[in-house]
Amino acid sequence: VVKTPVVDQFAAEGVLFESHFVQCPQCVPSRAALHTGRYPHTNRTPTNLYRLSDREETLAMILNRNGYRTATTGELPFAPTKFLGGFQEVLPGGEKMPPDYELLRKQHAENLKRDFQAVAAPWPAELDETALHAGRAIQFLRANRERPFYLHVNFRRPHHPFDPPHPFDRMYEGAQFPASHKREGEMQNKPPAQQKALANSVGFDLRTMTARDLDRIKSYYYGMISLNDQYIGRILAELRRLDLDERTVVVFNADHGEMLGDHGLLFKGGYFYDEVVHAPLILRAPELPAGKRVADLVETVDLLPTLLELLGLAKSDRVQGRSLLPVIAGTDRRARAVHAEFPAAKMIRTRDWKLVHYLRAPYGELYDLKEDPHELYNRWEDPASAGAKSEMLARLADWLVETEDPLLPPLKAE
DSSP: OOOOHHHHHHHHHSEEEEEEEOSOSSHHHHHHHHHHSSOHHHHTOOSTTOOOOTTOOOHHHHHHHTTOEEEEEESOTTTTSOOOTTOSEEOOOOOOOOTTHHHHHHHHHHHTTSGGGBOOOSSBGGGSHHHHHHHHHHHHHHHTTTSOEEEEEEOOOSSSSBOOOBTTTSTTTTOOOOOOOOOTTGGGGSOHHHHHHHHOBTTBOGGGOOHHHHHHHHHHHHHHHHHHHHHHHHHHHHHHHTTOGGGOOEEEEOSOOOOTTGGGOOSOOSOOOHHHHBOOEEEEOTTSOTTEEEEEEEEGGGHHHHHHHHTTOOOOTTOOSOOSHHHHHTOOOOOOOEEEEETTEEEEEOSSEEEEEETTOSOEEEEETTTOTTOOSOOTTOGGGHHHHHHHHHHHHHHHHHTSOTTSOOOOOO
């Protein structure tokens, strides 16, 4: 249903990772893992309440040392914190907005307190933040075409609130959306926090959401995706116009997903369903094969070492991710698991199973992904799944042991 012609073409020109998973279904921890190649429990950025420590090293810091101009536009890279993570420049605005624009923004903020935050923005796409971010990115490309650069374009959408500007607010009116994945009574043996989330998520009782409400939410969410697609297209077109596309590595990814009605839930939250941890990842570079699709499980921490290898730069021992170039080439056939986490909850996912362990809790989650790919039946207490549960718990424990901070090695006694 969703229309993304630019990203579809971009995927045809690059490598599409079909099974890429983020390290946390929340912004700051996920981005901290992206920019450091280190897990949240290692870089000490477990939730949105924290910023990276000064001892951490980001991709921007590495590239600064190697002569790159580093800049970011859009939402700050570690928002909602103001930490910049080494970027030399936050691209300035300077756009002149119509006099009534600020009033519209204030009215819109009030309107978003209703209707599950699904309220179209009351301004046209050309005045939207997405257009402004793309415009700044294009200006940066023109000004830095003769030097090595690293440009981070962080579009806020697609994310709640569900508020695409015109005409993207009407692009999917009347569309037949895929049915949401949920079943009657499924929350009865799910963790209590998920049951509470149905009653109150971002101030809304999701149990009151009607089919019509959900269709409107989906239409706006899809509209936001198509909005991004159009402006990503303008940035990529400028790369071509400047003859930069044949010598530039371009990454398309996201820091988390959206429940969008699956399991009766909206937004993101303290859960690890694929809807919020399985995110897009596409790489395009002159050295990479066009149109390659990779089914192997990969993680966000793998991106930084991959980029360093593509750029011919050394990876430090502190980095926990693994370069994806052997995976792309088919020479790394190790069976991988992927992980996501909050301070008191840890997820491990293989191709066939997913387990979520909650700190000192009498409950947990276990899903047989071959039989139940939409995670509707929690098998934590299922005697027939006891063997799989034991194996997954052991693998989770192994991961936590293996990922102790390599920045803090034990010191041998003399």
